[in-house]
Amino acid sequence: MATILIVDDTAFMRMTLKNILEKNGYEVVGEAEDGVQAIEKYKEFSPALVTMDITMPNLDGISAIKEIVKHDADAKIVVCSAMGQKSLVIEALNAGAKDFIVKPFQPDRVLDSLKKFQ
Amino acid sequence: MDKNSLKPEQIDILKEIGNIGMGNATTSLSKMLEEKIKMDVPEVSLISLSEVPELVGGPEKPVAVVFSKALGEVSFFIIFLMPEHSALNIIKALTDGETNEFCYMGRSVIREVGNIVGAAYLSALSFLTNYTFKQTPPILAIDMAGAILGTIFAEADLADDTLLLIKTILNTELTDFEGYLFIVPNWEKFKSIVEILGLELEE
Numbered sequence: 001m002a003t004i005l006i007v008d009d010t011a012f013m014r015m016t017l018k019n020i021l022e023k024n025g026y027e028v029v030g031e032a033e034d035g036v037q038a039i040e041k042y043k044e045f046s047p048a049l050v051t052m053d054i055t056m057p058n059l060d061g062i063s064a065i066k067e068i069v070k071h072d073a074d075a076k077i078v079v080c081s082a083m084g085q086k087s088l089v090i091e092a093l094n095a096g097a098k099d100f101i102v103k104p105f106q107p108d109r110v111l112d113s114l115k116k117f118q
Numbered sequence: 119m120d121k122n123s124l125k126p127e128q129i130d131i132l133k134e135i136g137n138i139g140m141g142n143a144t145t146s147l148s149k150m151l152e153e154k155i156k157m158d159v160p161e162v163s164l165i166s167l168s169e170v171p172e173l174v175g176g177p178e179k180p181v182a183v184v185f186s187k188a189l190g191e192v193s194f195f196i197i198f199l200m201p202e203h204s205a206l207n208i209i210k211a212l213t214d215g216e217t218n219e220f221c222y223m224g225r226s227v228i229r230e231v232g233n234i235v236g237a238a239y240l241s242a243l244s245f246l247t248n249y250t251f252k253q254t255p256p257i258l259a260i261d262m263a264g265a266i267l268g269t270i271f272a273e274a275d276l277a278d279d280t281l282l283l284i285k286t287i288l289n290t291e292l293t294d295f296e297g298y299l300f301i302v303p304n305w306e307k308f309k310s311i312v313e314i315l316g317l318e319l320e321e
Contacts, residue, residue: 009255010233012212012226055186055233057255082146082237083253085244103234104150 035059139239177264184232
């Protein structure tokens with residue numbers, strides 16, 4: 001069972017992702033509400049996968065991705081963000097994200113993406 | 119600057135961005151609700167600050183408002199306003215009927231809906247201008263329309279009196295929903311967007 005860290009500043013979106021993932025055999029080992037918590041919890045739990053929001057207080061998702069990748073070059077991070085502008089997608093992928101899912105998403109889109117990185 | 123100093127073709131461009139942005143937002147909402155949503159053609163207009171409370175049903179009308187600042191080559195405020203009953207309907211729809219009040223989870227639903235609608239508008243604007251916009255984390259307020267809008271407009275430190283309003287009414291079989299999207303630009307700077315698009319249109 002792959003472990004996963006959910007990062008999103010909105011409780012509703014964390015709940016939605018958690019439901020999708022747990023129903024499909026993932027173990028959600030942690031949830032983070034901003035980029036700072038995301039880095040702390042990544043170091044604490046070393047999850048196999050991360051879902052990462054971009055627009056968040058304190059530290060945004062792109063900065064958090066850079067920090068996490070610095071700590072673990074093999075980190076597997078999939079962005080889930082409403083900000084689907086092309087330049088931001090490229091920025092996230094350049095920072096080290098493996099995929100970019102634009103919110104709102106269909107559950108299958110998330111599951112298909114995560115499957116590729118297990 | 120006020121709305122009278124914009125040329126008709128510039129107003130048309132702003133309306134077109136509004137249409138595309140709201141089209142994106144509707145697609146997004148429809149996906150969230152897993153329902154086909156019928157969208158009335160959005161009414162895009164330029165209005166004065168003082169007209170806003172009346173437009174949404176009076177200053178004492180209870181509303182939920184999600185607002186954030188778009189940051190980029192041009193910065194502006196994005197405000198998404200829903201009448202209270204619309205907000206409650208969408209909370210109910212998105213939590214499969216488990217929540218129909220402004221509790222912690224209900225507020226979180228509304229914040230995410232506002233976030234997605236605002237981001238959809240920014241995607242349209244980015245696509246048309248090649249500018250990139252980031253967004254501050256959205257803030258949610260639930261109160262009377264007059265109180266919330268007064269606070270936001272004071273915060274926005276507006277030099278001008280004109281807002282871009284995109285009003286749309288969305289209907290689904292199960293969810294009645296009405297939302298108003300306001301763009302509050304600093305017109306001196308926002309003009310550069312209009313100019314860019316104007317030049318592109320002439321090509």
